[in-house]
Amino acid sequence: MASSQAIDLVPIGHGSNIVFVDDLDAVVILINLRGRSKTAEVATAAAGEPWHDFVEWTLYNQLYGLENLALIPGTVGAAPIQNIGAYGVELDEFVENVSVIDTETLEESSIPASDCGFAYRQSRFQKEKKLLVTGLSLRLKQTPDPQLCYPGLKDRLAMDKLSETPVNIFETVCRIRAEKLPDPARLPNVGSFFKNPVVTATRAENLQLRFHGLPVYPPGSDTDRVKLSAAWLIDQAGLKLARVGGFEVSEQHALVIVNLGGGRKADLLALIKQVQTQVHHRFGVDLEPEPGFLPIN
Ligand SMILES: Cc1cc2nc3c(=O)[nH]c(=O)nc-3n(C[C@H](O)[C@H](O)[C@H](O)COP(=O)(O)OP(=O)(O)OC[C@H]3O[C@@H](n4cnc5c(N)ncnc54)[C@H](O)[C@@H]3O)c2cc1C
Known part of the structure; x- marks a missing residue:
């Protein structure tokens, strides 16, 4: 790996939250690390795993909590960068630790959630560009704990006469997102362009x-x-x-x-x-x- 003092290193997942406004004079690292594992309550994935597939996999393994975050484009490794969130749930509620490699020293470490500087659409990783995320461990729930504070989601479940199970929430979030958001594959966009103030x-x-x-x-x-x-x-x-x-x-x-x-x-x-x-x-x-x-x- 090159020294980031000599040359800029830019990690990229699926590029769904980046606006390229000019040519880039940097080494771009496409993150394609793969692999998932779980213990009783902790699900771990490598940075290159597609986020939505990981959410689906946790649900399949009866680990709950991520269903509101279904269908967010991108990779697992990018999820902690802006602390992704949707429908009343934020990633940092579940983070156990984030595995990183320091691209200057090549040292690997595991950063606990309390040291990640998480806030709404924020983390320390946005400033500390030398930290490349290699994996993410999330502490999930073994019993369903539906989060329905977002009125649009609760109303839609009621309208469709669906009970508040994790699978129904997951599928309803997917349905709402597909209806509400323009598809980036057909009409290029990066999702929300502005943060909620x-x-x-x-x-x-x-x-x-x-x-x-x-x-x-x-x-x-x-x-x-x-x-x-x-x-x-x-x-x-x-x-x-x-x-x-x-x-x-x-x-x-x-x-x-x-x-x-x-x-x-x-x-x-x-x-x-x-x-x-x-x-x-x-x-x-x-x-x-x-x-x-x-x-x-
Ligand atoms: C249609 C649409 C809907 C969206 N909806 C939501 C939403 O509901 N909620 C939400 O929070 N976001 C949403 N987003 C934004 C986006 O999905 C997330 O920010 C996602 O985490 C980006 O993943 P990515 O792999 O595409 O990251 P990229 O766009 O490739 O990278 C994003 C940033 O993270 C850095 N980065 C990427 N991987 C790593 C790594 N392994 N280590 C260190 N830095 C890294 C990049 O350098 C860049 O600065 C949406 C985007 C789109 C297009």
Whole structure:
């Protein structure tokens, strides 16, 4: 492995959360480490395992907890990088440890969850680029513990007359995602383009008094604060179908920016700015992009 001081190393899983805005002067490492194992409550997978297959495998092995995180694109190794989450569940709730290799010293180690710096869409790995994730161990549950705080999920189960079993939750999450999100294979996108803004509960209440219907989600690991729906803010600012060059705010889901073809870097940056400016102007709330950009500057 090359020294990262001499040359940049960029690990890539499935590339589903990266926006390539220019040519990249770096060594790209495609993570393809494979293998899964389990003990009574701990499921472990190598970094190159596809995330969704791992979720399905844990369910098959009657280890519960990951069903709300079904169908998130990408690899197991990338999951802790931005601490993936969906439908009221965040990865860090389950992390036992993250196995890494330091690309400068070639030392291997296992980092316990408490040292991973997890927060909403955050971890220490986003800053410590020299740490390459090689595997992930999750402590799961042997008895089902349905997490249905996300109203859309609970309502959909009720509408489809399904009991709240892990398999039904898994399948319902897959169904909702397939209906709601534009398929990146057909219309290139990186999923949510902006993070849900995290604010104090008091600020959220004040905003809800002024803007009726603003959805507020319960906190993940950050218990003092709440998340505002970025999709709602963008939609209410009238930005669905806003377009600059080849990039457009998806009509299907306001949080997604799609590349209609031929989009240039300047177009994307202009559209991001337009969304941020209009949402700030209307609600006084700042939106921060979720995906990583390469090259970084
Ligand atoms: C349609 C769609 C829906 C999505 N929905 C969600 C969602 O609901 N919730 C959510 O949280 N995310 C979501 N995402 C984002 C994405 O799925 C996740 O961020 C996923 O973890 C990315 O996996 P990947 O293997 O594609 O990572 P990549 O895009 O390849 O990499 C992402 C970042 O992680 C780094 N990285 C990758 N592998 C490693 C490694 N082994 N060691 C160190 N660094 C590494 C890369 O350098 C890069 O900075 C969605 C994306 C799409 C396209």
